[in-house]
Amino acid sequence: MSTNMVYMEDFATVGEEEAGGRFYIPTTAMSPVQMSKEFLPSRGRYIRASYRLSLSIETNSANKNTELDIGPRTAVLRLWGDTLEEYNQIDLYSGADSETICGYVSLEPFMLSWTGDDDMERVPDECDITLAIEYDPGKTLHRMSGHETIREAVKEADPDIGYRTALSETEITADYRGQIEGEGWNHRFPMDIEYAYPIDDRLLVLLQEDTEGVSNPDIACDSARNIVCFDSNGDVLWRAQPSTADDGDHTYYRYLWRYDDRLMTRTAAQSYVELDPETGSIIQTTPMYPD
Structure with a gap:
């Protein structure tokens, strides 16, 4: 892995919808992630949808080059990040001149509390971030086993789920x-x-x-x-x-x-x-x- 890049990959499930139309998305290690639902894959814009997330931070670039590629099962978002250590998060923006936050990721994973190390010095104050979000319909439906009412709601949200x-x-x-x-x-x-x-x-x-x-x-x-x-x-x-x-x-x-x-x-x-x-x-x- 390049020393000019911080990379994480994790699994997540949409927890709840918060103010402003953003989803709160708990993960294994990156938690929490919050993202406006229009930036999520179009089939998975509902509570309890399961995802695989990958996050790349370019540590020596803050060019504010943004790009969005959003499809039914995958979304690849090149965003600009503003690191706010006092709030323990990186705010995400979808445009170079945008003043509207489309989401955030927590700084907690980069403190590496699960290894005894600390990588915070690698996270710059401003950075280019690529967030890849892959909707996993099979895992979503499997998690609903034994919960018939919830499973029917999931099938209504994504009629093609299996x-x-x-x-x-x-x-x-x-x-x-x-x-x-x-x-x-x-x-x-x-x-x-x-x-x-x-x-x-x-x-x-x-x-x-x-x-x-x-x-x-x-x-x-x-x-x-x-x-x-x-x-x-x-x-x-x-x-x-x-x-x-x-x-x-x-x-x-x-x-x-x-x-x-x-x-x-x-x-x-x-x-x-x-x-x-x-x-x-x-x-x-x-x-x-x-x-």
């Missing part, structure tokens, strides 16, 4: 009930899929604890190694090294995000774990609530 999502950047489709499919191959899991995450030419799958998956699974996975990495041919490259809780027992992974070239997770035992993206081995573990 359990399968064609993942951009890959030839892979994810069915969040427990299956992935590529060109000439497919895999079935003994657990539901919580996150399907394309990264470079690979796919990371985080499986959801205490779920049933699909019948006749062909990929074995125990709960302590519930992140599996596949190549573009569907071959397993690695399974995440198990993480242990304070009592020494193995725990399972619940969240997944990326910061620059670092692959970050959070466990059910409330620890942050950095994994090696090439091998799945643990690089470091940081307690969420140190003694």
Whole structure:
């Protein structure tokens, strides 16, 4: 990753609509993000829609070059950012001369509280920001399992929604009930899929604890190694090294995000774990609530 760029990738769900027509969008690590809904993919402009977000900050550029490319499932927004440390956020503007804020992102992730480091010195006072937002209909519908009234509202908001999502950047489709499919191959899991995450030419799958998956699974996975990495041919490259809780027992992974070239997770035992993206081995573990 270029030293002139700060990069993050994370998952998010629209939480609520706030004043001025902006959506409050909680995430795993970038939380909170707030964005005017006209800047979101057109199919996903409703509460409870799920997204994958990537945020790039050009650390040595403040040219106010803005550009918007918004479609049904993806939106790529090149915005201008004004860093306000006193408010712990970066305000986002869609035009060089605009005085209207279209959204903001929190500064909290760049403090790297989950690693013990601090990257705030890399975030300039003014910067060019690219925010890519990908709507994930399959994950959205899967999250509504067991909530019939909410699921019907989601189907009304997006009549084309289904359990399968064609993942951009890959030839892979994810069915969040427990299956992935590529060109000439497919895999079935003994657990539901919580996150399907394309990264470079690979796919990371985080499986959801205490779920049933699909019948006749062909990929074995125990709960302590519930992140599996596949190549573009569907071959397993690695399974995440198990993480242990304070009592020494193995725990399972619940969240997944990326910061620059670092692959970050959070466990059910409330620890942050950095994994090696090439091998799945643990690089470091940081307690969420140190003694």
